[in-house]
Amino acid sequence: MKNFNHRHLLGIEPLSKEDIIQILDTAKIFKGICKGTNKKFPALKGKLILNLFMENSTRTKSSFEIAEKRLGADTLNFSASASSLSKGESFYDTIKTLESMEPHIVVIRHSSPGSARFLADNINASVVNAGDGAHEHPTQALLDAYTIRETLGTLENLSIVIAGDIKHSRVVRSNIWLLKKMGNRITLSGPPTLIPRDIENLGVNVDFDFDRAIKDADVVMMLRIQRERMVESFFPSLQEFNMLYGLTRKRMRTLKKGAIVMHPGPINRGVEINSEVADSNRSVILEQVSNGIYVRMAVLFLLAGGRINEISN
Amino acid sequence: MKFLIKNGQVIDPSEGLNKKLDVLVEDGYIVMISESIDENEADAVYDVKGCVVAPGFVDLHAHLREPGGERAETIETATMSAMNGGFTHICAMPNTSPCMDNAAIISLVLDKAKSAGFAKVLPVGAVSKNREGKELASIGEMVEKGIVGVSDDGSPVATSDLVKKALEYCIPFGIPLMEHAEDLTLTKKAVMNEGFYSTKLGLKGMPSIAEDIIVARDIIINSYVKGWLHIQHLSTEFSLNLVRDAKSRGEKVTCEVTPHHLFLNDSYLETFNTNYIMKPPLRDERDRLALIEGIKDGTIDAIATDHAPHPNEFKNCEIDIAAFGIIGFETAIPVILDLLYHKHCVSIERIVELMSINPAKIVKIDNERIGEGKKADLTVFDPDREVTINSFYFKSKARNTPFNGLKLKGTPVLTVFGERVVECKVGD
Numbered sequence: 001m002k003n004f005n006h007r008h009l010l011g012i013e014p015l016s017k018e019d020i021i022q023i024l025d026t027a028k029i030f031k032g033i034c035k036g037t038n039k040k041f042p043a044l045k046g047k048l049i050l051n052l053f054m055e056n057s058t059r060t061k062s063s064f065e066i067a068e069k070r071l072g073a074d075t076l077n078f079s080a081s082a083s084s085l086s087k088g089e090s091f092y093d094t095i096k097t098l099e100s101m102e103p104h105i106v107v108i109r110h111s112s113p114g115s116a117r118f119l120a121d122n123i124n125a126s127v128v129n130a131g132d133g134a135h136e137h138p139t140q141a142l143l144d145a146y147t148i149r150e151t152l153g154t155l156e157n158l159s160i161v162i163a164g165d166i167k168h169s170r171v172v173r174s175n176i177w178l179l180k181k182m183g184n185r186i187t188l189s190g191p192p193t194l195i196p197r198d199i200e201n202l203g204v205n206v207d208f209d210f211d212r213a214i215k216d217a218d219v220v221m222m223l224r225i226q227r228e229r230m231v232e233s234f235f236p237s238l239q240e241f242n243m244l245y246g247l248t249r250k251r252m253r254t255l256k257k258g259a260i261v262m263h264p265g266p267i268n269r270g271v272e273i274n275s276e277v278a279d280s281n282r283s284v285i286l287e288q289v290s291n292g293i294y295v296r297m298a299v300l301f302l303l304a305g306g307r308i309n310e311i312s313n
Numbered sequence: 314m315k316f317l318i319k320n321g322q323v324i325d326p327s328e329g330l331n332k333k334l335d336v337l338v339e340d341g342y343i344v345m346i347s348e349s350i351d352e353n354e355a356d357a358v359y360d361v362k363g364c365v366v367a368p369g370f371v372d373l374h375a376h377l378r379e380p381g382g383e384r385a386e387t388i389e390t391a392t393m394s395a396m397n398g399g400f401t402h403i404c405a406m407p408n409t410s411p412c413m414d415n416a417a418i419i420s421l422v423l424d425k426a427k428s429a430g431f432a433k434v435l436p437v438g439a440v441s442k443n444r445e446g447k448e449l450a451s452i453g454e455m456v457e458k459g460i461v462g463v464s465d466d467g468s469p470v471a472t473s474d475l476v477k478k479a480l481e482y483c484i485p486f487g488i489p490l491m492e493h494a495e496d497l498t499l500t501k502k503a504v505m506n507e508g509f510y511s512t513k514l515g516l517k518g519m520p521s522i523a524e525d526i527i528v529a530r531d532i533i534i535n536s537y538v539k540g541w542l543h544i545q546h547l548s549t550e551f552s553l554n555l556v557r558d559a560k561s562r563g564e565k566v567t568c569e570v571t572p573h574h575l576f577l578n579d580s581y582l583e584t585f586n587t588n589y590i591m592k593p594p595l596r597d598e599r600d601r602l603a604l605i606e607g608i609k610d611g612t613i614d615a616i617a618t619d620h621a622p623h624p625n626e627f628k629n630c631e632i633d634i635a636a637f638g639i640i641g642f643e644t645a646i647p648v649i650l651d652l653l654y655h656k657h658c659v660s661i662e663r664i665v666e667l668m669s670i671n672p673a674k675i676v677k678i679d680n681e682r683i684g685e686g687k688k689a690d691l692t693v694f695d696p697d698r699e700v701t702i703n704s705f706y707f708k709s710k711a712r713n714t715p716f717n718g719l720k721l722k723g724t725p726v727l728t729v730f731g732e733r734v735v736e737c738k739v740g741d
Contacts, residue, residue, distance in 0.1 A: 110631070114585030114632045118631065134515030134516075170515060197508055
């Protein structure tokens, strides 16, 4: 098995199809190990991983922390509110301070697109992008892919609908890269105000008619709607959003047999997804959360120079 | 002090001059122009074989940052930088702190420029008091001191009412209202041009229509009041067409474009390099090519740098909080020659028109500046010498340029303004 040929995971865009498969296969092995009695696999023992979360996050941060701990790494959480950022320290100076702590890997969440790359350009460590503004969120796309492959048995030739706030979503961008590279058809749906200009040029379809879009879908992925988008007049009310673009029970009944429902969380019940759908057997939302741990273990392991054959026998 | 500029091709389209001539300068004046002047006539000789000797270049758009922003640039460093880049005259935009909205500050800027002793500073006064878009600034008093135009640059003139009054009020002074065209309601918190790349990168976009709406508004008002409208840093195809149409109706509308909007497009943002962040934003390839067409068909009157120095820490940061703008004096000539002369076959005469003759006309510098008895006001450049831009040599205090390290064909060689002579060096 060849080495994973990347120093950082800044996005899905720079990855090849083979890279993606390698990460997913590695994650699968970790899932097998973690389902056993000994959940630890201390491949990163003695390595320092810094979790630099400069924007709120609960699930992604927790998932990374669990992954790091299962790999036996030393971890340090550095969150924006607890740092000197509030005192006006520049991002650059924060990076230089962190570099002095000699981390092997830095996991970063930041509100600004390109911030993970800025970090990678200025620090002597591997960088994992845990979400940079509306740009990319590669581990989310990887865990989504893992979940699709595990549930449907394939990650090719599927019809995938992603719906909701496309404009402000990093999840959708990473998913487009990944699912296109693997050879799937993607349709985006949502109010035109939340579909960014020229996104069709990424090789996706856009259908403002959500009912029509989901008819032939194998996967329907709903995105979180933030209330502030309503204040900014992207749509008039949460209720109206639910009427036009919410995944309701009525809409769920029109889905193809075997089609699954996904959501990166946290979900807004009654807005983009209704309770009957989120709690139905079509929903794989909680599987996505569990798989996140194994995918993140795989990413950290591979970036640290680990090889899949070290763990498979 | 007597020096000879020897073997250059002297080009001044304003007097139909394009000839290999020697130019002898003494105490800041051209004393002799002839096909061959003996080297012994001079104390020093600049052999500029293969170079063009043109009337000094005029930059209609620059931010000198003084007063108030001296950490980024001072009038002294800006005027040195201008001459190192080949400019003898630069227009100073009024968005300083305090802003250039009254005669006293205009005098201060002119005094500083005079004592610095490099390129000549031509101040542009604010349209409105404190650039707030409410009341007209004391334009007449500033004209007395020497402003060459009015602008609320950095922001558009706030309302149609104020545009109308400013255009009307400036008619007797014969100066243009210079407009920074940006509908601010469409550009809130935005970082780059709205389009495929802003979508791909997840960066908030400024739609091209934010510019077009203000250009259209101003052209409509100007056609009504019959004033003089000058569009600053025009960047879109649609706006260019609006200006073209206004000109064809005989209305007095002029415009400038920057070297970076001609040379770069929004795909460069893929690097997330903050030196590609400016206002107006780098537009898409279609707009860029339209601007080059506008250069060729004469719609565009002038090339202006929009020199916008910033301290390093305002650029070495997250892209969505980075300061807008890049420095431009010391890269303009290489960028323009490489792109327009070498890649797009625009003639040297046309380039001299765009960077010297036309902007001079707009700010009322006499044409036919090359002649015996005239004050020495010359830009000498080598259209064929390759240079790798190296900001190490820049005289500007700032280093915010996306062109550092770029290999370009064409470079400034010598700038002469009165008794000031600068041997230009912007790269290796």
